[in-house]
Every structure is written in C-alpha cells, then in structure tokens.
Amino acid sequence: MPRLRLPAAAAGLLVVATAACAPAVSVRVAPAAADPICASVVLALPDELADGARLDTTSQATAAWGDAAAPIVLRCGVDPLPPTTQSCVTATDAAGVSVDWVAVEGARAADGTATWTFTTYGREPAVEVTVPGQVTADRSTSFLVDLSAAVTHAPQLRSCL
Secondary structure, eight states, rough: OOOOOOHHHHHHHHHHHHHHHOOOOOOOOOOOTTEEEHHHHHHHHEEETTTTTEEEEETEEEEEEEESOEEEEEEEEEEOOSSSSSSEEEEEOTOOOOOEEEEEEEEEEEEEEOOEEEEEEBBBSSEEEEEEEHHHHHSSGGGGGGGHHHHTSBBOOOOOO
8 A cells, every 4th residue: 555755845844833833822701802892902902012922812802922821911891990099000102192001910929920910991891901920020011002002992981090
C-alpha cells in the first residue's frame, strides 16, 4: 500500500499553524453585552495594549491583551456605577479625548501585587478593564488612554468631580 509523504515545507507550515492556535481567554459576559454600543466599542479597540497583542476571548463584547495566563481583560456592558467616593481618574489621550475611570484595587497576592479593576464612570453602557498584578507590577496603567477612542462610543452622561 502506498504511503502518503508530506513534503518538508508542508510539514513546517503545519507546525507553524498549530503553534499559532492558542485557546481563547475565558471571560464572563457582562449583563448588557448585547447593547449595540458595545459592538462599536469592541470594533474600535486597539490590536495591542500595554505591549501585549490582542487575544481571542470566549464572550461577546469582551477583549483581552497580553499573556493568556494573566491577560488584561475588557468587558463592555457591565452595570454603570452609581455616584461613588472611590478614586476616580480621568485619562486623556493625545487627541484630547477623555474618559473617567473608577479605580479599585483588589486583594494583594503573596508577592505584593494586586489586580486593579477600572470601570468607566458616567458612560452607558459601562466598560470594565481588569489589570492583573503581574502587569501592574512592572508598568503603569497609563495605557488606559489607549482605550479612550473606543470607549467614547459609549455616551457620557456624568463625569468625575
């Protein structure tokens, strides 16, 4: 019986194609993820964020960047925040586009790092970005300005004081 032989070049392509297939990042869908504004937000997101490439995700209206084991994760359609006394920061990009974010530090890990959650304030639908401690340990979260153009697809109804 004749044997099928794979040319070396084809075998090499098979290895490259297989290596490029990484599993999607599992992300919990937000309550208002089906809002059409979220589709506009996600379509306008950058391909890279904080020196990390964009990753595939498992849920609608979500995005992730960086290391699949500890990615930066964005969810559109989370519940809008009520007025709060928590830290509110305004991120303004080079074009002058501003987004208000409420910053909440999570519990600290044994290595001293903490996960941070940033949620847009005054925009509906609201957008949430979770930044793992592995990322905040060696860089600032100033990359939030790189999300401004996309996030402003959600109309601003209120702003930080």
